[in-house]
Amino acid sequence: MQMDERKQKILKAIVQDYIATAEPVGSRTISKKFELGVSPATIRNEMADLEELGLIEQPHTSAGRVPSDLGYRYYVDCLMDPVVLSEKEKKIINQEVVKRLDELQEVIEYTGKLVSQVTNLTSLVLKPKNRESALKKIYFLPYETGKAIMVTVKDNGTVDNSIVDIGEDTSPEELQILANIFNDRLSGSKAQDLKKGLLNEIYSELSKKRRMLDGVLGILERMFEPKDGENKERVYLGGTLNMLNQPEFKDIDKVKNLFSLFEENRKLQELLNPGDDIQGLNITIGSENPDLAFKECSIISATYHINGKQIGSVGVLGPTRMDYSKAITIVDYMTKSLTEILTNKYRGQQI
C-alpha cells in the first residue's frame, strides 16, 4: 500500500486536529473541518489503511484516531507547513538577546525564557562549554596581611581572581619573583603539568614558601578541573510549568516522573545531543527517545556556533502532541540568531 495524496491530506488533518484539540479525531470531524470533498465513509476507509501502515492508532474501538509516533514522524518529515516568524517576532528575539549580551549567563537564561514563552513548552538550553583552556598569566596583588589576590588570565581570555594565603613573612618582592617564575614557565601549560616540573625550580628560589605554593597550586588545579560551577556543562530549563498545562500531564505521577528527570542534568544533556556529529536541527519523537521516561515527549534541538565552532544547544521539550512547525521554527531561528550575534561579538577571536 502506498501513501497517495489523499492519504497524506487525511493524515495531515488528523495530526493537526489532534495537536489542536488533544482529542482523538473522527472521520466526521475531518470531513467537516477540512475540505477534502469526500464523505466520512471514504475517510474511514483511508483511515483503516493509515492504521495498517502504522501511522495512526485507535485508543479503543469506538474512539477516533490518534497519530502514532511514526505518524508524527511522517508529518514532520513530509507534510508539515513551514511557519514563518513575523518581522516583529524576530525583532523581539534579537533585541532581547542583544540587550543581555554582556552577561553570558543572562543570555542563556533569557534565551530559555523566550523560547518557552513563545512555544508554551519547556525549553532546554545547553550552556556554552568552556573549552580546554591553559593558563596564560598570573598576577599577585596585595590584599591584607598574610593574604594576596591572585589574578589569573587564561588563554581563552577569561580572568579569575582568588585569595591565597601567603603567610605573614612573604614580601612583595618575593611575590613578584614567584609571579615571574610562573609567567616565564607556564605559557600554555595546564595545571597538572605545572605541578610536576615547576615545583623544584620554585622551591629552590623560595625554599620557605612551601605552604603558600601549595595554596597557589591548589587553587590553580581547582580552577582547571571541571567543577559544579562555571565550567561544567549544564542544561538550563525554562517554562517547566508549561508542561502542567498539557492535558497529557494531568496525572500527578507522570508529572512526578517528568520533573524528577528534569533534575538529572546528565539525561537532559543526552537529550539535547542525540548524535554529537549531527549538524543543524534534531527532532526526536516519542519512543524514538532512548529513555523510556520520555516516551510521551518529543524534543527539538539545534546547536549554535561561534566562528563555526559548536558552542551549545537550544531545544524545546513537549508532549509528542506538540506544535512541531512552530517549535521547529523558533528553535531554528533562535540558534541561527545566537550564532550570528555571538559570532559577530567574538569575530576572529578564539573561543
Next chain:
Amino acid sequence: MQMDERKQKILKAIVQDYIATAEPVGSRTISKKFELGVSPATIRNEMADLEELGLIEQPHTSAGRVPSDLGYRYYVDCLMDPVVLSEKEKKIINQEVVKRLDELQEVIEYTGKLVSQVTNLTSLVLKPKNRESALKKIYFLPYETGKAIMVTVKDNGTVDNSIVDIGEDTSPEELQILANIFNDRLSGSKAQDLKKGLLNEIYSELSKKRRMLDGVLGILERMFEPKDGENKERVYLGGTLNMLNQPEFKDIDKVKNLFSLFEENRKLQELLNPGDDIQGLNITIGSENPDLAFKECSIISATYHINGKQIGSVGVLGPTRMDYSKAITIVDYMTKSLTEILTNKYRGQQI
C-alpha cells in the same frame, strides 16, 4: 469552656494521627490507638467541645475530625513533644556543611538539599545578603591592546575583576595615575559619590581619556547596584518535588499554583521573614499566612548569623499537615549549626 488535660490529650492524638495518616480521625480510632482509658463516646463528647473551640473541624458530618489551623497552632505552642536529633544525624549535618565551606554558594545549596531530604518537605534557604559595600582599592593590569583588567576590592573583602576598554593610546603610566587617583579619593565611597566629585579631577589629569573613564565608572556602578546575579537576595528551593508526594497536592491545579509561586522569589522572601525583627524560630500556619495561595501550607523558618549579625534564613515549607516537631528541630539545628560554623570561620571579621 476550658482546655483540661484530657482535651489536650485528645487534640494531640488527633493532630498526631492526622499528620501520620492524612485521614480524618474518628473517635474510635483514638480510643484504640491512644491509651486514654475512655470510650469512644466520651471522646466524641470532648471532640464536640474541641470543635466548638475552633481547634478541630469536620469535613462532613459522617467523617472524623481534622485539626484546624488554630488546632495546629495550639499543638505547636503547647502540646508538641520535642524531638532530639541523634548524634549521628548531627554529625552528618555538620560534616556535610563544613565540607563545602569554601564555596558559599555550595553551602547554601547543600543546606537546602539536606533539609529537604531529612524532612521530606521543601526547603527554603535565603542566601546571605551582601551588605552595602564600598570600594576600597582598584588595580589595573595589562590584558590585551586597548583593554585592561580592572580588579576591585570592596571593604567587605570581595574581589571582582572585569575587562575595561582603555583605547589603544593609553600608556601603563597613565593607567597607574588613574588608579592612584581612584585609590586616593575613593576610600569608603560608593559608586554614585565617586561619579560626582571625581570626574573633574580626573578629567583635568587625563583629559583625553573620557571614553575610558566612562567605561570604568559604568562598570563600578553596575558592580554596586543590586543586580540579578550575586548581590541580589534570593531564596533557593530544595526538594520541591517532595510536595508532589503529599496527598494534599494530588490535584494538578494546586501543584500548578504552588509551583508558580515558587518562581516568584519576592513572595518567598516575604515568607521567610514574616517579621523582620523577630529573632529565632518562626512558625506560620496555614491561613496565618498573608498570602492566600499558601493557605494550605505552613512555613517554619529561622535566621542564621555571623558574629551576631543576621545573615540569611533557612526554612521548610510543607502542607499544614506536616510533622512540626521534626521540621522545627531540623530548622533550628541547621541554623544554629550554620551560625556556629560561619561565625567560627569569619571570627572577628566584619561581614
Next chain:
DNA sequence: ATTAGCACTCACCTTGCAAGAGTGCTAACA
C-alpha cells in the same frame, strides 16, 4: 471508487443501592 445506511462497540454519565464509617443524642449506670 465512492457513499449511504446500519448494526455494533465502547467510553462515559447518571442513577440507584448497599456498605461502612462516624457522629449526636438519649438513657442507663457508677
Next chain:
DNA sequence: TGTTAGCACTCTTGCAAGGTGAGTGCTAAT
C-alpha cells in the same frame, strides 16, 4: 455528675445497571 452503651441518622464510597452518543466496520447501492 461524668461516663458509657446503644441506636438512629448522615454522608461518603464503591459498584452495578442502564442509557447515550461518538465513532467504527461492513455491506450494498450508486
